[in-house]
Amino acid sequence: MEPVIEMRSISKVFPRVVANDKINISVAPGEIHALLGENGAGKSTLMNVLYGLYQPTEGDIYIHGKKAEITNPNAAIAMGIGMVHQHFMLIPPMTVAENIVLGHEPRKFGFLDLSRAVERVEEISRRYGLQVDPRAKVENISVGMQQRTEILKALYRGAEILILDEPTAVLTPQEITELFEIMRNLIKEGKSIIFITHKLKEIMAVSDRVTVIRRGRVVDTVRTRDTNPQDLAAKMVGRQVSLQINKQIGVPGEKIMELIDLYALSNRKLPALRGVSLEIRRGEIVGLAGVDGNGQSELVEVIAGLRKAQSGKVMMLGRDITNYTPRKVISCGISHIPEDRQARGLVLDFNIEENMILETYYQDGFANGLILNHKQIEQHARRLIREFDIRPTDEKAFARSLSGGNQQKVIIAREVDGDPELLIAAQPTRGLDVGAIEFVHKRIVGQRDRGKAVLLVSLDLDEIMALSDRIAVIYEGRIVGAVSASEATEEMLGLMMAGAAG
Amino acid sequence: MVSLKPNSRKILELAGVPALAIVLGLVVGAIAMVWMGYSPVQGYRGLFAGIFGDSFSFGETIRSMTPLIYTGLAVAFAFKTGLFNIGVEGQFVLGMLAGALVGAALPGLPWLIHVMLAIGAGALAGACWAAIPGLLKGKFGVHEVITTIMLNYVSLILVNFLIRNYFRVTAQEATANVAPSADLTIVALKHLTGGARVHWGILIALLFMVAIAFILYRTTLGYEVRAVGFNPMAAQYGGINVTKNIVLAMLISGAVAGAGGAVEILGVFGRMAVSPVLPGVGFDGIAVALIGNNNPFGVLFGAFLFGALKTGAIQMQYQTQVPYAIIRVVIAGIVFFVATKEMVRWLLRLKRREA
Known part of the structure; x- marks a missing residue:
């Protein structure tokens, strides 16, 4: 024909x-x-x-x-x-x-x-x-x-x-x-x-x-x-990739983070969170599923200190950290891979080494008092570039010039390097190719396997189902249900994502 | 090795754009001269003589570029935080008054201490004046362009009011003369240049330039300022206090401008007189920073260019009757061509046309 x-x-x-x-x-x-x-x-x-x-x-x-x-x-x-x-x-x-x-x-x-x-x-x-x-x-x-x-x-x-x-x-x-x-x-x-x-x-x-x-x-x-x-x-x-995520059954431990009845407004001053309650345990990946625009972004920002909670509590290891400044949240052992890597996660006009110290530039080692220690900053970046296989391997390369996958690697290297108790990964593989996705997934599972907690927010249900130990579904600013990943089916999650109670 | 290529491109672009803009600006000036019936060759010969012709001319060029280094640095520093400080003019004027008052008071102090006090007072006055738009922006999000432009006029009226009512001496509409212990004149150099008003302010300006560059690229403060300027969302995410940095950047910018104002009084005028108009060096500072690509060392180049054109123009008018205003056309042309960088780049063929 x-x-x-x-x-x-x-x-x-x-x-x-x-x-x-x-x-x-x-x-x-x-x-x-x-x-x-x-x-x-x-x-x-x-x-x-x-x-x-x-x-x-x-x-x-x-x-x-x-x-x-x-x-x-x-x-x-x-x-x-x-x-x-x-x-x-x-x-x-x-x-x-x-x-x-x-x-x-x-x-x-x-x-x-x-x-x-x-x-x-x-x-x-x-x-x-x-x-x-x-x-x-x-x-x-x-x-x-x-x-x-x-x-x-x-x-x-x-x-x-x-x-x-x-x-x-x-x-x-x-x-x-x-x-x-x-x-x-x-x-x-x-x-x-x-x-x-x-x-x-x-x-x-x-x-x-x-x-x-x-x-x-x-x-x-x-x-x-x-x-x-x-x-x-x-x-x-162009090479064999593993589509299967190799991961053992997780052994959830003590409660690391607990969200209690959180309320917050969106950028347009409309209610975005209307009573979110959720807990995340050690050695557990909690996947937050939902259709875009149901409060995921706002929830992550509230935890990270980037958005004010109107009411409710964010508890980290038993401590109330609600409405802490971003720096204090970070110092509590919370790392955050933001959903928009170019708008939030990177200063595109900074080079790799400058981006690697975005949260730690003032700390001992990188700065002596007010003076930056460039040698230390450079070595730090070189080490992370090696460990996370970032390309190009030039720590002076501007973030803007990197591919999406390598930009994400820079962020992940920075966020995982501090060995956080809780890693929040928001849309960590959005726009990445298969090879880079494989890498990101390995790192996320790696955090869990080392006894840390992970909150994974993704619009990709397959990703949520493949990585999570427990899946919570958010709809119109509320958690409409949480199920163990082994019991979850696509149909069930899909119904919950559309607002039917689970 | 891969990174070599874009770097050399970048250097070519950094130097190439201003260089081509200068040439184009001079061409525009030449066209204006021809149009008005003057010979551009003679006009520019006069201009050149007025810049480099003799030691006096060169001394005056240095004198006229000096305040532009301060104002250019002030604009550039604020710009690194993403702030467009149009108020450098007003901060400079406040610095002039403070410098004049402290310079005239406390006679008999050791020279270095008195100079430092007077310049410090200028810096403080400029910083205080810049704090107003800084706080309005940081706390309430009021756009700094609006507030700084308005405060420029307020500063002129305020300073005139203060001199007339509180600080005038006898019948004159000016403050008392600066004491010799705060005078920045370099006597030996003055003799050497046949009376050109070169003063220590140029060296102090170079110190400021190095200090600003150091702050920007070697300190945590500079890191924060640049992060906020490039991407406030990422800076906030990284735990940097955006509001604090906006206010701080305005304070530092205002301090540099104010110090420049004080230096201008101590080095050139010797007292502050009531003036019907703003001095204009703050506005020129915006253009200087633009030509210098907001880089401290680029500012030095931009200040030299502007200082040279302004000094040379006087000689040009004297020798060839080509009016001084022509140089304003040339300067406007240069600023125009730097601002329309994309077009200049296209002329340089750095960027090939995309389909």
Whole structure:
């Protein structure tokens, strides 16, 4: 069968970087074609070329066998290519229908014909099994619904080929299952889908074929049923990686931290925590699961002293440390890998050695009184660079110049080096590739095995389930349930994450 | 080895951008001269003679760059904490008054002690004046650009009011003359340069420069200040008190500016007179810091450039009738081209165009 899209020998060269190097990829009609690769492998560049955001340095694109010049996204849309970005491009105060027809509004006497718009949206949503309420405002609907709105927007514009860029990152497990159902419906209706992801499980679940990209080159294109996750991971990273986390059953000891009925406000001064109670024991990893925006970030900040608790208590080893300053919290033996490594975790314009002493620069050894001891600071950084295999191995390299994985290694090195009693790891592997994730997971389990406590906050349920000894679920600022990891199932956690009591 | 490349690029960029901006600024000035019917060749020859022509000119160049080192350092230091201290002008003026008063009082003290006291008083006055926007910013989040700009005018009116009502001597609208024991004139050098007003202030400025560089890069205080300036969220996460550092950085910035004001009185004017306008060196300090890339040693370069252009312009006007204001055009051009760094970089082809 003739491919709907064929990209032949596409290269995209940026100054100093070859992002795509002679990439060949073809998508058959009615196919879900997964695009797999680490961050920075060139997936997004390739899709931006297809969507007309970039012009290829060389190579041609054929649509239905005809050579196509895609000079801008409007041209791409006209050729039936639709893209659903990772970050939605919706206007929150407008309704679903208004968002969908935006730019191609049905008109009556030159005015927007809203009832016709609603009709058209209902028609499309029925046809593809994508239920939405066309009259609901986008700001009032769930993330999953917003994503459907984005997909409908593409379909409304006549998309035959849909590009979905990391569509599952923001969804609950149930929503992911629903999305896969929608994808299968679309295929039945003759659409083709390019599915960008780095989650192997999802590829195995939904795709027909996979193209693996590494460092701008196609490593292989395989039929999904002829491959397995282990193989795909090896192709993606270029070496054998262990997907299994080797970890013994934990032996929880004494209580290290206890949170009692915590209340706090969000940045927008709305209630974010509404009575969080939780305890974390020695030799235990407690996973905090939940859909983004249910109070996880605020909870971590309250413990770390970065946000005021309105009421409730944070107890550390029996001592009340509620609303301590960040420095005092750190001195109580609490380390924190922040969820946003660039905004919180690093001073990007500092070099590695300066970042390594962010919490300890004033202490004996690094400073004699007010004077910094540069020799000591340098040696400290060199040791950590060696121990944690940070690249480049130059302690004078600016944090800004490091890859995401190495930036995270700098933070982890700094946070683990002080041998904290409690390690709070917030989204520790977000945006990292498989190799770096393996490293981070080992370190987290290592902390536990040395008899320390770990609070793991992650939006990735697989990560929570793989690492935790106990799993607590947070929903709308409350812990709606806590279960032992061995008893937890994805369905059960998913229901709790959606607000059903556990 | 990998890091060598970006470093050499960086050095080229650091030196290249100001250098090209200077050339472009001079070109703009030349165009203005031609437009007004003067010969740029003669004009610039006059300018150059006015800067390096003889020992007097060079002495005056040094004299005029001296206060700019202080104000440039003050702006640069605050900027390292992420603060835009437009109030250096006002802090400088307060420092002038304090320096004049302490310099005139206590005659007969040993020279070094009297000088240190007078400069210290200037620094203290500048710091106190800078504490107002510092506290407003640190405690209430009031933007320092607004408060410092407004306080500049307050400082002028306040100082004039104080001189007229409390510190004037006899019929004059000025403070008493600074005692010889606080005079910063270098007599030997004055003779050597045919009466140029070079004074010890330049050496003190160099000490301040080294001290500021030391604080920034060698002390825990400098580490905190820079961390807050680069990323306050990360600084707070690391346990650094952001509010304290904002206030402290304003105090230090104001102290440097105030010390500069005192030095200017002790070295050049000998007393403080009522003035209808602000001296302007604080505002020039912003441009000096910009050209110096907020680096203490870069500030020295920027101050020299500005001091030289201002001194040379007087000679240029005298010799060639090209108006002094042309140099303001050149300076504006240089500042403009440094500020539009991206464009200059593009001209330098340091950055290749992306598709």
